Amino acid sequence: xxxxxxxxxxxxxxxxxxxxxxxxxxxxxxxxxxxxxxxxxxxxxxxxxxxxxxxxxxxxxxxxxxxxxxxxxxxxxxxxxxxxxxxxxxxxxxxxxxxxxxxxxxxxxxxxxxxxxxxxxxxxxxxxxxxxxxxxxxxxxxxxxxxxxxxxxxxxxxxxxxxxxxxxxxxxxxxxxxxxxxxxxxxxxxxxxxxxxxxxxxxxxxxxxxxxxxxxxxxxxxxxxxxxxxxxxxxxxxxxxxxxxxxxxxxxxxxxxxxxxxxxxxxxxxxxxxxxxxxxxxxxxxxxxxxxxxxxxxxxxxxxxxxxxxxxxxxxxxxxxxxxxxxxxxxxxxxxxxxxxxxxxxxxxxxxxxxxxxxxxxxxxx
Amino acid sequence: xxxxxxxxxxxxxxxxxxxxxxxxxxxxxxxxxxxxxxxxxxxxxxxxxxxxxxxxxxxxxxxxxxxxxxxxxxxxxxxxxxxxxxxxxxxxxxxxxxxxxxxxxxxxxxxxxxxxxxxxxxxxxxxxxxxxxxxxxxxxxxxxxxxxxxxxxxxxxxxxxxxxxxxxxxxxxxxxxxxxxxxxxxxxxxxxxxxxxxxxxxxxxxxxxxxxxxxxxxxxxxxxxxxxxxxxxxxxxxxxxxxxxxxxxxxxxxxxxxxxxxxxxxxxxxxxxxxxxxxxxxxxxxxxxxxxxxxxxxxxxxxxxxxxxxxxxxxxxxxxxxxxxxxxxxxxxxxxxxxxxxxxxxxxxxxxxxxxxxxxxxxxxxxxxxxxxxxxxxxxxxxxxxxxxxxxxxxxxxxxxxxxxxxxxxxxxxxxxxxxxxxxxxxxxxxxxxxxxxxxxxxxxxxxxxxxxxxxxxxxxxxxxxxxxxxxxxxxxxxxxxxxxxxxxxxxxxxxxxxxxxxxxxxxxxx
Numbered sequence: 064x065x066x067x068x069x070x071x072x073x074x075x076x077x078x079x080x081x082x083x084x085x086x087x088x089x090x091x092x093x094x095x096x097x098x099x100x101x102x103x104x105x106x107x108x109x110x111x112x113x114x115x116x117x118x119x120x121x122x123x124x125x126x127x128x129x130x131x132x133x134x135x136x137x138x139x140x141x142x143x144x145x146x147x148x149x150x151x152x153x154x155x156x157x158x159x160x161x162x163x164x165x166x167x168x169x170x171x172x173x174x175x176x177x178x179x180x181x182x183x184x185x186x187x188x189x190x191x192x193x194x195x196x197x198x199x200x201x202x203x204x205x206x207x208x209x210x211x212x213x214x215x216x217x218x219x220x221x222x223x224x225x226x227x228x229x230x231x232x233x234x235x236x237x238x239x240x241x242x243x244x245x246x247x248x249x250x251x252x253x254x255x256x257x258x259x260x261x262x263x264x265x266x267x268x269x270x271x272x273x274x275x276x277x278x279x280x281x282x283x284x285x286x287x288x289x290x291x292x293x294x295x296x297x298x299x300x301x302x303x304x305x306x307x308x309x310x311x312x313x314x315x316x317x318x319x320x321x322x323x324x325x326x327x328x329x330x331x332x333x334x335x336x337x338x339x340x341x342x343x344x345x346x347x348x349x350x351x352x353x354x355x356x357x358x359x360x361x362x363x364x365x366x367x368x369x370x371x372x373x374x375x376x377x378x379x380x381x382x383x384x385x386x387x388x389x390x391x392x393x394x395x396x397x398x399x400x401x402x403x404x405x406x407x408x409x410x411x412x413x414x415x416x417x418x419x420x421x422x423x424x425x426x427x428x429x
Numbered sequence: 430x431x432x433x434x435x436x437x438x439x440x441x442x443x444x445x446x447x448x449x450x451x452x453x454x455x456x457x458x459x460x461x462x463x464x465x466x467x468x469x470x471x472x473x474x475x476x477x478x479x480x481x482x483x484x485x486x487x488x489x490x491x492x493x494x495x496x497x498x499x500x501x502x503x504x505x506x507x508x509x510x511x512x513x514x515x516x517x518x519x520x521x522x523x524x525x526x527x528x529x530x531x532x533x534x535x536x537x538x539x540x541x542x543x544x545x546x547x548x549x550x551x552x553x554x555x556x557x558x559x560x561x562x563x564x565x566x567x568x569x570x571x572x573x574x575x576x577x578x579x580x581x582x583x584x585x586x587x588x589x590x591x592x593x594x595x596x597x598x599x600x601x602x603x604x605x606x607x608x609x610x611x612x613x614x615x616x617x618x619x620x621x622x623x624x625x626x627x628x629x630x631x632x633x634x635x636x637x638x639x640x641x642x643x644x645x646x647x648x649x650x651x652x653x654x655x656x657x658x659x660x661x662x663x664x665x666x667x668x669x670x671x672x673x674x675x676x677x678x679x680x681x682x683x684x685x686x687x688x689x690x691x692x693x694x695x696x697x698x699x700x701x702x703x704x705x706x707x708x709x710x711x712x713x714x715x716x717x718x719x720x721x722x723x724x725x726x727x728x729x730x731x732x733x734x735x736x737x738x739x740x741x742x743x744x745x746x747x748x749x750x751x752x753x754x755x756x757x758x759x760x761x762x763x764x765x766x767x768x769x770x771x772x773x774x775x776x777x778x779x780x781x782x783x784x785x786x787x788x789x790x791x792x793x794x795x796x797x798x799x800x801x802x803x804x805x806x807x808x809x810x811x812x813x814x815x816x817x818x819x820x821x822x823x824x825x826x827x828x829x830x831x832x833x834x835x836x837x838x839x840x841x842x843x844x845x846x847x848x849x850x851x852x853x854x855x856x857x858x859x860x861x862x863x864x865x866x867x868x869x870x871x872x873x874x875x876x877x878x879x880x881x882x883x884x885x886x887x888x889x890x891x892x893x894x895x896x897x898x899x900x901x902x903x904x905x906x907x908x909x910x911x912x913x914x915x916x917x918x919x920x921x922x923x924x925x926x927x928x929x930x931x932x933x934x935x936x937x938x939x940x
Contacts, residue, residue: 286804290794297784303736304773304781305795306762416489 072413083411090407094400101399108386113396120381121374133265133335134373135366136272137327141344141351142358142365143272143279144323147316148201149352150283150360152296157204157219159348160226161197161321163341165328167230168196170339173248173255173332174237185255186333193329194322200226201321202314209310223348227341234340247337257334268330275326280362292316324348357404375400434497436461436591436622437482437513442491444477451477453646454491459591464613464623466637466654470666470867472837474646475626479593483515484508495591514589516580518596522568529564532583547586554585558615573722574605581612591622598632602721603895603928610636628666628867630659631896642666667869675875675900677919678883683711685747686887687733687856692742694728694911702728703911706742710856710887715878717902717919718891719927725911726891727776730858733889734773735761746771746856772854774846776861776891782845785834789815789826792833793848818847822873839870846874850881857881860891875901895924909934 078086099110121131141158148155172189180188204218237245249255260266283289295302295312302309327347332339350372358364379393437459444452452474459465469475480486482493484505493500495511502508508515522531533547548564555562560578568576577597584592594613598606613636617623627633633640634654641651642665649665664670687710694703703725710716718726731737733744735756744756746769754767764771779785783792793811801807815829822843826836833841846862859878863871878901882888892898898905902919907930914930 285806287798287806288804290791290798290806293787294784294795297786298780300777300781301784301795304734304761304775306735306760306765 072415078411086411087404087407090403090410091400094403097403098396098399101395106386106388106392113382113386116381116385117375117378117396119385120378123381127377129263129265131373131377132269134377135370136265136268137331138347138350138354138373139365139369140268140272140275140327140330141324141347142354142369143275143362144320144327145348145351146279146320146355146360146362146365147283147289147292148320149355150296151292151313151316153205153208153313153317154216155201155204155219155317155320156216156352157201157222157348158324158351159344159346160219160223161201161324162328162331162344162348163223163226163230164200165193165197165325166332166339166343167226167233167328168192168325169255169329169332170237170245170248171233173337177249177254178252182254186257189255189333190329193332194325197325197328198318198322201317201324205314205317209313230339230341230343244340245338248339249337255333256337257330265335268334271326271330275323276362276366279323283360283362288312288315353401371404433460435459435494436496438494438497439478439482440492440494442478442481442488442493444474444481444486444488450646452481452488455643455646455648457641457648457651459622459624460639461590461622462617462620463638464617464625464636465651466633466640467624467626467643468628468633468640468662468666469643470628470869471839471865472645472867473643473666475643476595477646478643479515479595479624479626482508483513483593485515509587509589511591512589513591513593514584514587515593516577516584516595516597518599520576520580522576522579524569525567527565527567528562528571528579528582531568531579532564532586536587550586551582554582557619558585559612573600574602574609577601577609578612590620591624592616593624593626595626596628597625598627598629599893600722602931603924604932606632629894630662633662634659644668663868667867675872675897676879677901677903678879680711680714680882680903681885683714685709686712687889688743688745688747688753689733690743690745692729692732692744693740694725694732694737695740696728701911703732706908706911706913708906708913708916710889712855712887713882713885714903715882715888715890715901715919717898717905718889718908719895719898719905719931720908720914721931722893724908724931726860726908728911729908730773730775730860730889730891732757733856733858734771735759735764769856770852770854771856772849772852772858774842774849774857774859774862776864778841778845779834783833783841786832788832789819789824789829789844792844793818793851796848796852814848814851815844818844818851822847822877839866839873842866842870842874846877850877853884854881854886857886857888858891859888861893862890863897864893871897895927899924899927907931 095114099113102108102110102113120127122128141162144161145155145158169189169192172185172192176185176188200222204215204222207213207218208215234245235243257267260270291302291307291312294307295309299309302312328343331343336343354365354368354372357368375397379397380390382388382393382396383390435458439455439457442452442455443450455474455478457478467475467479477486481488482502484502484507487503493502500511502511523534526534529544529547529551532551533542533544551562551564554560560582562575562578562582568579571579581592597609601609613623613625625636637654639651640654640657640662642649642662644666689709690707692703692706696702706725706729708716718729720726728737732739733756739757742757746754746756748754754769756764775781784795790808790812793814794806794808797811797814798806800810812829818824819826819829824836824840824843824847826840833844836844842862849857862878863874866874878888878890890902899919899922904916905919905922905927906916907914907927909931912934914934917926
């Protein structure tokens with residue numbers, strides 16, 4: 064028929080899990096093909112070589128594998144932290160700042176109390192200080208949201224910059240040489256440094272985050288608090304209708320969200336870096352938003368999504384190193400892959416019907 | 430009917446939403462100079478079919494002919510070009526614009542906007558068909574019925590001669606409905622083709638020349654209205670015979686349960702929503718609340734349920750032993766903690782009463798999740814309750830783990846009402862409990878409400894269909910602009926009397 068539209072888009076009913084994961088898998092394969100094409104065209108390097116390098120970036124040596132695990136654990140930790148807020152539809156984009164404040168509190172404890180308190184007391188004080196500081200940092204936008212319904216996205220976003228400036232200020236205060244960079248704190252006494260388990264520098268972080276993952280999954284899924292925050296997220300009016308104190312739930316959940324970010328700052332400063340700078344969080348507060356969304360706020364799936372992102376980022380660095388390319392080239396590849404993964408969600412939720420001769424399912428990617 | 434060319438012919442129209450066939454090979458003819466009532470239960474595909482004609486959806490299969498010529502309708506603009514206009518249930522008007530501005534909005538006219546000329550044409554249209562639209566009046570100043578008239582004039586202004594109205598009377602008082610019907614008859618007599626989507630039987634009989642019936646997306650047939658009757662049409666619509674009677678058992682030993690005195694409520698913007706409202710609801714009795722939508726019904730129920738800030742007045746709960754408890758200033762949780770079992774079926778089912786994305790069990794848990802000590806949620810109790818509701822009210826669902834959003838409107842309401850009565854309430858508040866439900870589901874809900882009444886529950890039933898209110902209620906409280914216009918006996922009053930009281934305090938003339 065003349066004038067018939069070529070195709071139209073309609074919403075799908077829920078797909079069985081194997082089909083939706085099939086679409087996602089197809090998207091990744093397609094993304095890798097496009098990456099290969101781009102690589103060959105732009106650099107002349109063989110795409111196979113690039114892929115091998117990406118894999119080597121994470122699995123090439125035992126050391127690299129541990130770095131991957133560390134990256135994964137830290138990214139997962141921030142992602143877990145923002146998830147309860149997201150589940151409540153409170154768009155906490157302030158993970159970056161909350162991690163920094165947690166790290167700053169840790170560093171402050173190490174700096175001022177490091178050589179005054181005994182080790183058995185210092186570490187609990189650091190834990191308490193970092194959790195409290197980051198929790199309170201997250202509580203500020205929550206109070207404004209609960210009392211005056213301010214926009215939490217902007218508020219938490221702007222708090223990031225305040226946090227960065229605060230860290231920058233303390234770096235200058237603590238720096239004895241005037242360069243604005245805090246060196247390793249307590250290099251000789253190692254006061255406030257977390258113990259190294261089984262000779263593996265990152266093992267402690269991995270264990271802590273693994274425990275947090277399971278705990279958060281249980282919290283969201285099986286507790287009254289978790290239930291309340293999902294009701295508030297789905298519909299505030301329903302929450303009020305059954306007598307849930309919405310304001311209290313918002314405050315409580317953001318306190319938790321912030322405190323978990325504090326854990327991340329604590330692990331970074333006390334566990335691995337033993338110093339602090341404005342880049343301690345390294346943009347993970349923002350990457351975490353994507354990790355959490357891609358996993359549909361499910362902590363167990365987040366292990367997969369944060370693995371994917373950590374893996375890609377390690378691979379990118381490796382490419383840059385091996386082929387003498389700019390680090391941006393790795394970012395281009397990561398971008399292409401993410402584009403396809405996020406794009407595949409469209410094909411999971413919608414289908415495209417072509418009009419010419421019966422129905423045809425839309426392919427996995429166009 | 431004599432041989433004449435149909436204005437619109439639909440042939441084998443099929444439209445699916447996921448696995449659901451909303452329309453399955455539907456045939457339908459629409460003629461000029463005729464009012465066609467498109468009748469069917471909820472979910473039978475009436476609105477979907479008409480949305481395809483007006484360019485909102487695109488059919489998966491089938492053909493549309495206008496005046497014998499095959500056409501493709503891709504967008505509402507295509508539909509307008511063919512002279513097809515639809516008036517939707519929810520008005521699409523800009524509040525801060527005047528009637529004329531709304532009517533010309535989006536018209537691709539050249540040169541500068543000439544509101545005067547537009548006003549003149551609007552007046553001509555009004556005079557021709559009998560509308561009362563003031564082109565200069567702002568939409569925010571208009572009543573619901575005036576807004577509806579603006580919507581119709583908007584469509585006529587664009588030159589439509591095939592008009593589709595989606596449940597136009599749902600928001601009107603009986604008097605406004607009569608006016609609308611007069612206008613529609615005028616338009617028919619001047620040769621327009623009119624389709625009205627409805628599921629109210631008496632309107633079909635009143636207004637239409639021909640009736641077409643859909644059931645589960647399939648076309649069941651059409652016939653001249655004068656050759657059929659309400660019972661036959663209902664049977665065709667539902668697929669089996671239904672008794673169209675609502676029981677009204679005599680109240681047994683009614684005792685005051687809720688006493689409201691001088692209740693005054695203001696909205697957040699300071700607008701007076703309820704003024705000096707006083708009444709008593711008794712146990713074992715259904716107190717119907719009638720009124721034009723937005724007359725304070727919502728605020729009244731929410732005040733009793735502890736969800737509304739009250740400016741003045743008192744609401745007392747009177748226990749079996751005559752003890753009195755003040756409810757004002759208490760939230761739902763406190764009221765429940767006082768041992769007062771008060772159930773509330775709100776108007777907005779999926780936005781307030783239930784959580785659409787959660788399954789039946791978790792929705793039951795809304796009322797019970799606080800049970801038990803410890804931080805963990807007990808899901809076995811709500812699951813048993815969900816299973817009870819499903820079997821007791823024959824909810825059609827794949828299981829208790831299905832998100833309620835996936836259920837049909839009737840089943841969603843059964844889940845909500847089921848949860849609210851499962852806790853053996855003393856007071857049951859319901860707001861528009863059958864809105865959007867089909868006949869079968871509506872009667873199930875009426876039966877459930879009557880059963881509660883027989884158990885001695887004080888029922889407050891806010892309704893919009895006066896026929897039902899008059900059949901179901903023992904007493905009817907009529908609200909008009911936030912005030913009590915009167916309380917009448919449900920057995921002796923008439924529709925006309927209640928209708929008058931809805932529009933004027935005390936019913937106007939004789940007071």
